[in-house]
Amino acid sequence: MSRSIVDCVKPDNANMKDLTITTRATRNSASLSVVYAGRIETFISTLDDLLRCIQAANATLGIIRKNRAR
Numbered sequence: 170m171s172r173s174i175v176d177c178v179k180p181d182n183a184n185m186k187d188l189t190i191t192t193r194a195t196r197n198s199a200s201l202s203v204v205y206a207g208r209i210e211t212f213i214s215t216l217d218d219l220l221r222c223i224q225a226a227n228a229t230l231g232i233i234r235k236n237r238a239r
Contacts, residue, residue, distance in 0.1 A: 175193070177223070188215065189205075
């Protein structure tokens with residue numbers, strides 16, 4: 170599940186200048202390192218977007234997992 174969550178945020182790193190997102194997934198966890206060399210307001214917005222993507226992916230994967238268990 171952590172691999173799927175990490176994969177869902179990779180496109181956000183594609184075209185933004187001065188932004189680097191490094192992701193890592195293990196069996197039980199996902200980690201992200203976010204570095205941005207621009208305005209703090211833009212950085213905060215980017216973090217908010219990443220968190221929303223992660224929350225949506227986690228909720229979706231939870232529903233899929235629940236439905237498979239039935």
